[in-house]
Amino acid sequence: MSERSRALDAAHRAASDFLASLPDRPVWPRASLDDMRDTFGGPLPDAGEDAEAVVTRLATDADPGLVAIPGGRFFGFVIGGTLPAALxxxxxxxxxxxxxxxxxxxxxxxxxxxxxxxxxxxxxxxxxxxxxxxxxxxxxxxxxxxxxxxxxxxxxxxxxxxxxxxxxxxxxxxxxxxxxxxxxxxxxxxxxxxxxxxxxxxxxxxxxxxxxxxxxxxxxxxxxxxxxxxxxxxxxxxxxxxxxxxxxxxxxxxxxxxxxxxxxxxxxxxxxxxxxxxxxxxxxxxxxxxxxxxxxxxxxxxxxxxxxxxxxxxxxxxxxxxxxxxxxxxxxxxxxxxxxxxxxxxxALRSLGRTGVSELIGRLHANAVDMAEGLRRIDGVRVVNDVDYTQVMFRLHEDEATRALGEAILRDGTAALTGAEWDGHAVLRCSMSSWVTDSDDIALTLTAFGRLVSRVRTPGTVGGSGTPR
Ligand SMILES: Cc1ncc(COP(=O)(O)O)c(C=O)c1O
The missing domain is CATH 3.40.640.10 (Type I PLP-dependent aspartate aminotransferase-like (Major domain))
Known part of the structure; x- marks a missing residue:
């Protein structure tokens, strides 16, 4: 096999392994930027390396620094995953x-x-x-x-x-x-x-x-x-x-x-x-x-x-x-x-067709509605926007506790979402943008929030277990 074919096969295997790991891996990266710099850095070697070896090393070494954006529980910024045909x-x-x-x-x-x-x-x-x-x-x-x-x-x-x-x-x-x-x-x-x-x-x-x-x-x-x-x-x-x-x-x-x-x-x-x-x-x-x-x-x-x-x-x-x-x-x-x-x-459009696009957008909205309803049921959580589309914005009574909840969910690894300020208060924002997100993802995320909210509202217990779920 040519070097190119071996390298492409290695990339295919690594990509498939990464995508298969998404349901179970912590959403937030385990390695910091400094860790990743240490992994990849150092002086540029004089001698080159076989392409397959480069790709295999790249995939293995990058893994701890990858955020599970293409999975079903990344709700940060406004991002979206990757449809199979598009990928x-x-x-x-x-x-x-x-x-x-x-x-x-x-x-x-x-x-x-x-x-x-x-x-x-x-x-x-x-x-x-x-x-x-x-x-x-x-x-x-x-x-x-x-x-x-x-x-x-x-x-x-x-x-x-x-x-x-x-x-x-x-x-x-x-x-x-x-x-x-x-x-x-x-x-x-x-x-x-x-x-x-x-x-x-x-x-x-x-x-x-x-x-x-x-x-x-x-x-x-x-x-x-x-x-x-x-x-x-x-x-x-x-x-x-x-x-x-x-x-x-x-x-x-x-x-x-x-x-x-x-x-x-x-x-x-x-x-x-x-x-x-x-x-x-x-x-x-x-x-x-x-x-x-x-x-x-x-x-x-x-x-x-x-x-x-x-x-x-x-x-x-x-x-x-x-x-x-x-x-x-x-x-x-x-x-x-x-x-x-x-x-x-x-x-993407050819694989979805008009109906598929319409269903995708409808599902993102329905997920946002379900997430908002679940959040409202958690004692102490207040949803602060009208959930007309794909975004859910919520907070706890105290700004400090809201920020602590944001940090805790990332550390916990179940889901990722990002914080912001709205009307002078800290909020957490949950963006439903991924085609992968399903009712299990929402249920898992809500369970994690239920567990973490009571912890961040009890001073001195901010943080999570460090396990994915
Ligand atoms: C309304 C709006 N405009 C512009 C942008 C910037 O988009 P991009 O990151 O693709 O440049 C964003 C990103 O979320 C957005 O929500």
Missing amino acids: AADWLVSAWDQNAGSSTMTTAAVALERVAGEWILDLLGLPATASVGFVTGAQMSNYVCLAAARRAVLERLGWDLLRRGAREAPPLTIVVGRHRHGSVDRALRFLGIGIDEITVVETDGEGRMLPDALRATLRTIAPGHAIVCLQAGEVHTGAFDRFAQLIPVAREHGAWVHVDGAFGLWAAASPGLRHLVDGAEGADSWTTDAHKTLNVPYDCGMAIVRDPADSVAMFRAGGDYLMYASHDPWDVGPELSRRARGVPVWA
Whole structure:
């Protein structure tokens, strides 16, 4: 067998072993970063090593530092696992090694991404003619959409950004909700847009922008000079801005509307949840991820722009060696060379079908509802958000005990979730994003919480047993 075949077989075995270990391994890693640095570090050896030996060592040594994200009890951040077809397709993407920017050269990869983009627009109820740029994640999607927005809005004001730059351009105001995701501010920073150019609109208790407050804010801005950033799925509460009320207000004012729907836009694919995104299709640009709710591996966001001319005008690549066709993927995103990250999306959608996607989104919501109900039954736990979608946010009476509970569950190893602050109080947040999570996972997690809550509320007994369950 060739070295390559032996290395691939070793990777296959190691990957299968890791995935098989997920139900029983502690969710949080057993090794610290320093442990892992010690394991992998040291001076670069002079001599190389056989590829199979490298892969086998890699898999064995990394194991204690792996977090069980693809398992059923990782509820941190907003992440999602990996569907079988998407994982296997991702392996093919690496084996094929296609540079997915060129529609003249990498025809299979570009066709697969184009079809995946069309299916996504259809599922999310967005205009079929919009451009879909496959980017690394929602962070870069927000950047792409807002870059396209700024150029287009300035063009309408008679300013050619690409020729004259931003320094002396007509002033624009970026209007955001108080509970926008931090990646929006970061995207604006990448664009050289400062904090003083952002206006923050008040939100309700769930983090939804208040329509009257938006109206009042826009009255203070010259018509046509605003970009309004709305949100589908607040990262803690899962709340959705009321698009059907807000977008007409922004339109009246000649504003560009961007919707950050990293995980929330997927509500459109479920008949029972579609009402949450009513009106969102009226925006100019949309951010979403496949590596969250669709459960494909990392490195897969989508930047969707209503008028493809707006994304192409901003991102069209140059270079006489590039074998240009019309509509190359590198014209709607910031990269030139990149992997064919849309192929796992095609595979995920093909394996689920429309019904499977709808069932997946419905199940994530049902899991969140079940988790919230179980948490409410634990003495001392208070669920603090409306569980309309996939997020559950809860706390104990004392902030200190809430934080201690967060630490205890990680140490216990049964489940992983992450903490945050909401309304000045510590909260724990539980994000239902994985296709794997089932009722047993929820029951195990609730049992662990029941056990740990009484311990953290008794001073001096914070911590866990160190065993997985
Ligand atoms: C609403 C929202 N926008 C943007 C992001 C950033 O996503 P990514 O990590 O894919 O860049 C997140 C992440 O959770 C999010 O929830």
